[in-house]
Amino acid sequence: MPSICFYFQVHQPYRLKEYSFFDIGTDHYYFDDAKNREVLDKVSEKCYLPTNRLMLELIEKHQGKFKISYSISGVALEQFEAWRPDVLQSFIELANTGCVEFIAETYYHSLAYIFSKDEFQKQIEQHRQLIKKYFKQDPKVFRNTELQYNNELAKFIEDMGYDAIICEGVDRLLQDRSPNSIYKAPNTNRIKSLLKNYRLSDDIAFRFSDRNWSEWPLTAETYAKWVHAVAGHGETINLFMDYETFGEHQWAQSGIFEFLRYMPGHVLKHPDFTFKTVSETAAAYPIRDTYDAHQLISWADTERDLSAWLGNPMQDESIAKIYALEKDIYQSNDKELIDAWKKMLTSDHYYYMTTKFWADGDVHKYFSPYESPYDAYIYFMNAMSDLSNQLKKKAQPRLKKK
Amino acid sequence: MLARKKVLMFGWEFPPVISGGLGVATLGLCKAMAPLADVKMIIPKNVPDFNIPNIELVGLNSIGRKELEELFKKEIHYSFPEMSVKKGPSFGPYTRIAETEYIDKKFYDVFHGEVHPFEIDDLYAGDVIKKVIEFARISVQYCLRTKFDVIHAHDWMTFLPAMELKIRTGKPLVLHVHSTEFDRAGEHSKNWVWDLEKRAMALADRIIPVSRYTGDICVQHYGAEPNKIMPVHNGIEAVKHTVKKKPVEGNLVIFFGRVTMQKGPEYFVEAAKKVLAVHPDTKFVMAGSGDLLRPMIERTAAYGLGDKFFFTGFLNKKMLNELLAIADVYCMPSVSEPFGLSAVEAVQYGIPTIISKTSGVAEVLNGSLKIDVWDVNKFAQYIIASIDLKGLRKSVVSANDESLKSITWENCAQKVMGVYESIFDEE
Incomplete structure (x- = not known):
């Protein structure tokens, strides 16, 4: 009885404004509210609202047979609450159907696992509280930022009490094995690793509207046929993708919504096939093999590694320096400073600094709000400089009192 | 495999005087082209001991009085002064009337005067336009006796003889645009030099701007045909680093x-x-x-x-x-x-x-x-x-x-050869 496990990533960062060197010391607000709101509005109209509406319809239509999972970052939820409560409400409605599961992640969609385990745990807890508050669920499955994953992380998450963890099914680690079973890391006991089937996921997320693709235009029937072909040699097909695939990356005109509307029905025509949430998937199948990831992997680019966020001197310097403020930030006990600092941990800031597009692809360029990676870095460093000055100022008077 | 082509090149600043200038670019290109084609380079003046391996350098200053007399036994009827003097008040639409008279007079003086050995001190000062006309008169007369497959001219100072030779011989004309009057003087630059550039671009078979940016200027500000334009970026020669201690504090x-x-x-x-x-x-x-x-x-x-x-x-x-x-x-x-x-x-x-x-x-x-x-x-x-x-x-x-790594004169020369080939392929 093979099943399909759909998981969608929903995330929006707090983009920094074009914070100039000349703003340091005079302007203590670093985020571009206007821009962030504009992006949120645009994506809400093009993707979140219409897709949520469709998901709700599909759930009602298939009477419990269509199930999905979401991972929504804390910073995205915060922005929904502030600016688009209608979107938040539509997610709550989905949660109320009982066919939707919410996944744990770091509140700030951060790289904290690499730089501070302490902060990493704090952010997961902060995110858990928020999911409980809005959706009345206690997540059992964890997903790290952009599917960053290795053996050590799997163990860490197991020790935190989670049942399963989500990761990319990387060819070089699978070595001809299928991603369509449950795996585990070699160093863990019971936590299950769910591997993304990147071929079938990317057929929707990346290739759907590509007119040079031999399968274009992809119909729901054809896709269901590919899915059905797994019968007999696989248990779960993990389709993980950005939620913005629907309506934002793949425009409505591409037919993506029609595809989504009819695909579940075609898949369910085969009596052996079902849809499961992440927890149900983990519970339904036993561990079949080990998946040995020593190095950190991710779902990004062709390398499936961390090179989009780390590695160039700007990324390495800015992230090292922001984490170096961790102790002082918490000691300041200043809610606003802590909040600003945490929002600056969001991985997108470092992604905007990538210089990889000089060699490969315009993907990063499209996703960056800045003119160049240098600008992304300069604004970040300026803002951090102001943050750090503020911290120093707060610390000094206290010393004097002593 | 194409036969080795004979390239007739016109340069101005030679040997290079200005860092990063026209001379440096022409020299770099010439050196890298030596293995690929037979280049004969016509320049205003040559200095002793300045040679480029496998490039034939002809400084007009080295053509003596006797040789000149020989060359000018039968002088051709040069196209431009005729057009300029007889066909109306201006050389082109943007040459101001006062300027036209002034330029006409220069053409008149040069073409009706005695031919004497070419002399020039400062390439960019004094009466440059008159020098440019003198340079054109002598070099055209000289080049009509030589054999070449393609004419390649670097910037406006050399466009006059290159155009004349194109008209006379029908050989393809390639303009290498290192800089335009538009760059030097801005939007309100329309003058005789501008007109000269415009005419040359209209006559040329190919235009090689040193960037796409300059190519766009040729199209937008000179009306050049976009399909003639084949940008080729400059190269640079490796340097031996100078080491020096900073004489002042601070960045x-x-x-x-x-x-x-x-x-x-x-x-x-x-x-x-x-x-x-x-x-x-x-x-x-x-x-x-x-x-x-x-x-x-x-x-x-x-x-x-x-x-x-x-x-x-x-x-x-x-x-x-x-x-x-x-x-x-x-x-x-x-x-x-x-x-x-x-x-x-x-x-x-x-x-x-x-x-x-x-x-x-x-x-x-x-x-x-x-x-x-x-x-x-x-x-x-x-x-x-x-x-x-x-x-x-x-x-x-x-x-x-x-x-x-890719900014080399070898790359540049390869691409220039590609430009020539694109012309010969058409023929």
Whole structure:
């Protein structure tokens, strides 16, 4: 009885404004509210609202047979609450159907696992509280930022009490094995690793509207046929993708919504096939093999590694320096400073600094709000400089009192 | 395999005088072309001991009186003075009437005067237009006796003889555009030189601008046919690094080039003022001379920045290398820069570079910091960031190093050969 496990990533960062060197010391607000709101509005109209509406319809239509999972970052939820409560409400409605599961992640969609385990745990807890508050669920499955994953992380998450963890099914680690079973890391006991089937996921997320693709235009029937072909040699097909695939990356005109509307029905025509949430998937199948990831992997680019966020001197310097403020930030006990600092941990800031597009692809360029990676870095460093000055100022008077 | 082609080239500044200028570019290209074609290079003056291996250099100054008499036994009827004098009031639509008379007189004087051996001291000063006409008269007469497959002319000073020869022989004409009157003088540059450039572009079989940026200028401001245009970026020769100790405290931010409107020196001064407000230890060097030099000195004095600003005047190659050896940030805020070889020279010294978007070199130095020249605030921020932020410096320098690998004269020469082939393929 093979099943399909759909998981969608929903995330929006707090983009920094074009914070100039000349703003340091005079302007203590670093985020571009206007821009962030504009992006949120645009994506809400093009993707979140219409897709949520469709998901709700599909759930009602298939009477419990269509199930999905979401991972929504804390910073995205915060922005929904502030600016688009209608979107938040539509997610709550989905949660109320009982066919939707919410996944744990770091509140700030951060790289904290690499730089501070302490902060990493704090952010997961902060995110858990928020999911409980809005959706009345206690997540059992964890997903790290952009599917960053290795053996050590799997163990860490197991020790935190989670049942399963989500990761990319990387060819070089699978070595001809299928991603369509449950795996585990070699160093863990019971936590299950769910591997993304990147071929079938990317057929929707990346290739759907590509007119040079031999399968274009992809119909729901054809896709269901590919899915059905797994019968007999696989248990779960993990389709993980950005939620913005629907309506934002793949425009409505591409037919993506029609595809989504009819695909579940075609898949369910085969009596052996079902849809499961992440927890149900983990519970339904036993561990079949080990998946040995020593190095950190991710779902990004062709390398499936961390090179989009780390590695160039700007990324390495800015992230090292922001984490170096961790102790002082918490000691300041200043809610606003802590909040600003945490929002600056969001991985997108470092992604905007990538210089990889000089060699490969315009993907990063499209996703960056800045003119160049240098600008992304300069604004970040300026803002951090102001943050750090503020911290120093707060610390000094206290010393004097002593 | 095509037969080895005979290329008749016209150059002006030879041997090179100005760093990063026309002479450097022509020389670099010539050297790299030697293995690929037979190049005969016609230049105003040659100096003893200046030779390029496998290139035939003909300095007009070396054609003696006797040889001239021989050449001019039967002089051709030159097309341009005729067109200019007989067919109406102007050489082209933009040559002003007063200017037309003035230019006509020069043509008249040259073509009705005695032929004497060509002499020129300063290639860019004095009555350049008259020298250009004299150069055309003698070189056309000389070249009609030689054999060539293609004519290749570098910038407007050499366009007259190249056009005449194209008309006379029907051989293909390739214009190499290192700089246009539009770059030098801006939107209101329409004059005789501009007209000459426009006519040459209309007549040419191919136009090789030194960047896509310049190619666009040829199309938009000269009406050149886009399908004739095949941009070829310049190369650069490897340098032996000069080592020098910094004579002053603080970070050194440099500008070098002609101090003229085209190069945007005032943006440099305005950005410097903003930088100095927050980093008073920074020092600025403006190397070069030009008509805006005095106004710039006056402006920095008026701002009270005299002790932070160093004006060096014109620098030769050796002095320039010394400057590059001690510089921390390089700025090229050119309003319009066809290529900008000097930015590549700074890259060779591992200096972070801030260049204007309106420059050809911005097309090859992907990793440079790029500015709109009018955005002085951003310009100042980039200078500050280049000084303060190690990660930025490292990233800019390493990206530039990567770009440098493909900025070679060999690549340039290969592409120029491709341009010739595209003409012969058509025939």
